Amino acid sequence: MKRIITILTVLTLLLSLTTGCWNRRELNELAITLAMGLDLTKDGKYLVTAQVVNPSEIAGDKGGGGGDSPVVIYQEKGETVFEAIRKMTKESPRKIYPSHLRMLIIGESLAKKGIGKPLDLLSRDWELRSDFYVAVSKGVRAEEVLKVPTSLEKTPANKMFDNLEVSAEAWSATSAVMLDELITDMVSPGKQPVLTGITADIKGDKRTTLSKQNVELIDTPAKIYFNQLAVFKKDKLIGWLNENQSKTYNIITNKEVSTVVNIPCPDGGKAVYQVTKSDSKVKGKIRNGRPEIDINIQVEGNVGEVECKVDLSKQETIDMLEKSYEKEKKEILVKSVKQIQEKYKVDIFGFGDAIHRTDPKAWSKLKKDWDKNFEDLKVNIQLNGEIRRVGTIGNSFLNDIK
Amino acid sequence: MNFFKKKKKEKKISFEQAQTDKGNHTDLLLKDLNKNIENIKLLVGNSSDIVVREFQIDLPQSIKACIFYTDGLVDTNSIQNFIMESLLSSDHAEKTRTITSKHDVLSFLKEHILKVGDIQEVTSFRSLLTPLLSGDVILLLDGCTQGLKIGMRGGKDRGVTEVTTETVVRGPKEGFTENLRTNTALIRRRIKTPKLWLETKKIGKETQTDVGIMYINGIVNDEVLKEVHERLDRIDIDGILESGYIEEMIQDETYSPFPTVYYSERPDVIAAELLEGKIAILVDGTPIVLVVPALFVSFIQSPEDYYQRADISTMIRLVRFLSIFIALLAPSLYIAITTFHAEMLPTGLLISLAAQREGVPFPAFIEALMMETAFEILREAGLRMPKAIGSAISIVGTLVIGTAAVEAGIVSAAMVIVVAMTAISSFVLPAFTLSMSIRMLRFPMMVLAASFGLFGIFVGFIALVLHLCTLRSFGVPYMSPMGPHIREDMKDTFFRVPRWAMVSRPRLISQRNNRRENVQAPKPQKEGNE
Numbered sequence: 065m066k067r068i069i070t071i072l073t074v075l076t077l078l079l080s081l082t083t084g085c086w087n088r089r090e091l092n093e094l095a096i097t098l099a100m101g102l103d104l105t106k107d108g109k110y111l112v113t114a115q116v117v118n119p120s121e122i123a124g125d126k127g128g129g130g131g132d133s134p135v136v137i138y139q140e141k142g143e144t145v146f147e148a149i150r151k152m153t154k155e156s157p158r159k160i161y162p163s164h165l166r167m168l169i170i171g172e173s174l175a176k177k178g179i180g181k182p183l184d185l186l187s188r189d190w191e192l193r194s195d196f197y198v199a200v201s202k203g204v205r206a207e208e209v210l211k212v213p214t215s216l217e218k219t220p221a222n223k224m225f226d227n228l229e230v231s232a233e234a235w236s237a238t239s240a241v242m243l244d245e246l247i248t249d250m251v252s253p254g255k256q257p258v259l260t261g262i263t264a265d266i267k268g269d270k271r272t273t274l275s276k277q278n279v280e281l282i283d284t285p286a287k288i289y290f291n292q293l294a295v296f297k298k299d300k301l302i303g304w305l306n307e308n309q310s311k312t313y314n315i316i317t318n319k320e321v322s323t324v325v326n327i328p329c330p331d332g333g334k335a336v337y338q339v340t341k342s343d344s345k346v347k348g349k350i351r352n353g354r355p356e357i358d359i360n361i362q363v364e365g366n367v368g369e370v371e372c373k374v375d376l377s378k379q380e381t382i383d384m385l386e387k388s389y390e391k392e393k394k395e396i397l398v399k400s401v402k403q404i405q406e407k408y409k410v411d412i413f414g415f416g417d418a419i420h421r422t423d424p425k426a427w428s429k430l431k432k433d434w435d436k437n438f439e440d441l442k443v444n445i446q447l448n449g450e451i452r453r454v455g456t457i458g459n460s461f462l463n464d465i466k
Numbered sequence: 467m468n469f470f471k472k473k474k475k476e477k478k479i480s481f482e483q484a485q486t487d488k489g490n491h492t493d494l495l496l497k498d499l500n501k502n503i504e505n506i507k508l509l510v511g512n513s514s515d516i517v518v519r520e521f522q523i524d525l526p527q528s529i530k531a532c533i534f535y536t537d538g539l540v541d542t543n544s545i546q547n548f549i550m551e552s553l554l555s556s557d558h559a560e561k562t563r564t565i566t567s568k569h570d571v572l573s574f575l576k577e578h579i580l581k582v583g584d585i586q587e588v589t590s591f592r593s594l595l596t597p598l599l600s601g602d603v604i605l606l607l608d609g610c611t612q613g614l615k616i617g618m619r620g621g622k623d624r625g626v627t628e629v630t631t632e633t634v635v636r637g638p639k640e641g642f643t644e645n646l647r648t649n650t651a652l653i654r655r656r657i658k659t660p661k662l663w664l665e666t667k668k669i670g671k672e673t674q675t676d677v678g679i680m681y682i683n684g685i686v687n688d689e690v691l692k693e694v695h696e697r698l699d700r701i702d703i704d705g706i707l708e709s710g711y712i713e714e715m716i717q718d719e720t721y722s723p724f725p726t727v728y729y730s731e732r733p734d735v736i737a738a739e740l741l742e743g744k745i746a747i748l749v750d751g752t753p754i755v756l757v758v759p760a761l762f763v764s765f766i767q768s769p770e771d772y773y774q775r776a777d778i779s780t781m782i783r784l785v786r787f788l789s790i791f792i793a794l795l796a797p798s799l800y801i802a803i804t805t806f807h808a809e810m811l812p813t814g815l816l817i818s819l820a821a822q823r824e825g826v827p828f829p830a831f832i833e834a835l836m837m838e839t840a841f842e843i844l845r846e847a848g849l850r851m852p853k854a855i856g857s858a859i860s861i862v863g864t865l866v867i868g869t870a871a872v873e874a875g876i877v878s879a880a881m882v883i884v885v886a887m888t889a890i891s892s893f894v895l896p897a898f899t900l901s902m903s904i905r906m907l908r909f910p911m912m913v914l915a916a917s918f919g920l921f922g923i924f925v926g927f928i929a930l931v932l933h934l935c936t937l938r939s940f941g942v943p944y945m946s947p948m949g950p951h952i953r954e955d956m957k958d959t960f961f962r963v964p965r966w967a968m969v970s971r972p973r974l975i976s977q978r979n980n981r982r983e984n985v986q987a988p989k990p991q992k993e994g995n996e
Contacts, residue, residue, distance in 0.1 A: 087806065088805045088806060088829075088916070088919075089805060089806075089808070090804070090805055090823065090829055090830060091804050091805075091808060091816070091819055091820040091823045091830075092820060092823040092824050092825075092826065094808060094820065096816065096817060096820060098813070117817055119817045119818070119820035119821035119824060120821045120824045122817050122821065123817055123818040123820075123821030123822070161808070163808060163809030164808075164809065164813045164816060166813065191809070193809060222813075
């Protein structure tokens, strides 16, 4: 008995030695990559750009904050993305650790060629969480976007991440799309993916503007900002949506959280309708053998700003403003949907999915040639806007200025 | 090994020979007083603290008599007043007419002269030696083969003082002392039912320590009581100096980090346990009283839980459960998450932790091990060191393992927080034994975490739970009422329900008489209701 116990103990102890802590990595052995850029080089290879944080530069005063840049860029070319990432260890003292990836920027040229292949690694690798946002760099290369220093948020990746979230929430003309959502849309026949666009605007000499000096200026010469939505057909970029189209996309796909809409007053001037809640129901149906889409949108909001003389204390005025908003908004929606149908001919709204849900049999017939059907699809939009509050003052003081 | 065995045997033989030689081949008292005195002196090796006082009792005819007692263990004043005084005064001549034989003298003394409560007759050397050495007075008469054992225990005692280990804010403050008699009295004072029974045994061949077994007849489980007796009778040891000796001899499982015998130095705790149907084992010479059977949850319950309001007690008890987990797992979770599962941390926290680790030369495991070891050393030093320099240790401790280590870049600041949190959590448990087991188990958990990550922690934890579920304390499953699940008993496990809802006694402990009282929830009396 004693012998067995001794042997077991020794074996257990030896066992824990043999593991060698096989995938143990200390925190200071990680190159924490918060943003990654994918570009296409001229010779058809991938150019992978990794933005790695320098922790001691970001977290507080420990180590003195020696004035180093908060992030470091590592770049490598490769036939495949994985190859390029592993190659980075030629330059990086630590292995790229992408678990905390927050932004993936895809270069426009690569997006046009197709993003499916390079995304396989990112969805397959177990080190990656799929909760990072994907964006397409518009007019610039992804690497350029990643090289811009930012202020307020020291890490550019965090800046982009927060920026996108705030903007998608408060303005609703950008779309925060995560990897799994993107892949779902790519494979779905009834919905095509849309990604937000990101642009870098670099003025002046690159050597100074892309250095820390950039953030030392109040009006930074180099900026990155989100702009427009990229429309994809399967995994290929085919065009960009303008602001109204982008907003339309967000409203119809129920992504709108809050935004503001300018509405005209009856006697000239403008008022602002602030959307606080928007709920759209998309229903597909087959009428007379033709597919049709009914969209019912319920919007709640406040009067955000009044730049004209109206009497807000009267119910009629409120009703009038509601009507005005509904008319204004509906016009934009109808117009934008039409434009998208005609110009891009891809179903980014998921109308196909809606028909699939209501009439799966009809869908199986329509599916094959959906893009064609989408083009001629009849879309009925119902919009109902309500005003709940008028803010902290009643009638505008403008009324009293004589 | 062989060598030692032989030697032991030889010793035993020679000791027995000496016993019999000195006892003159017979254990019984002799008629000749001088021979008896001689014998006793021989048996105790003429020890100087054994007082032998010879004198004459003036009954009509004077009789030679002698009293023996151990100096320091007896109440000298009482001997003076109630034995010597009465024996040596001559005004009892009137009553002596009844005396016809020497034996009558003895019963006459017992019945008429000695003004003492506890008197028993003894006939053999063996039966008089232990009382003599426990503080009784032995009276021998010439020409009489019997003697009297007179209870005169006294001597210096620590007295009842406030408990130091199980402190409460609300509740009685007094604690047990080293004196068995005082301790039984402290319990009796709380439970006045005649059903509170006390049985005593002498355990320890040389120390002859008094061990009391206390229980409430009718509530106690007789099977468990029988088992306690059997296990205590099985003990064959030369000395019992503390109840820990007994605990180790009667506990169910030696190779377990968890204690299967509960102890307390608070009379109110012991009284409460007795009322639940448990059995208390009191040992002379220690204020620590053992309680069996012990359940895992009793180590997490503090007497104050029952003195405070129920809702507050419940919250505090949940805090205690939480702190067990912190004390056991905090360092290992830190190691596992930072070295294997960094993706689990929020990005901001990860960067901040990574920044703290910049320049730390050791892996997180070594770092944690160093800090935990340093803490254990400090804790032990604080305990063993003379109280006067205790404050010095705490200053050095905080400076060394706190600030300095971080500033020197040997450990990261987060690790200091984790270790400090663990240390404080381990002091939350009311029972010191369990908190020691948890402190000890922390280290294997850290090793598992360092080699297998969270997976290792889970395997270790599951093994721990399995082990806990196999344990039994005197036949009662250790983890009850959680495993096996007993619904009625859950009222006093994670929660403490109001007093009036504690209707039944713990099911597995008290088999009979399970209902406490028919108590009802208090509510305002409605007018005209009665």
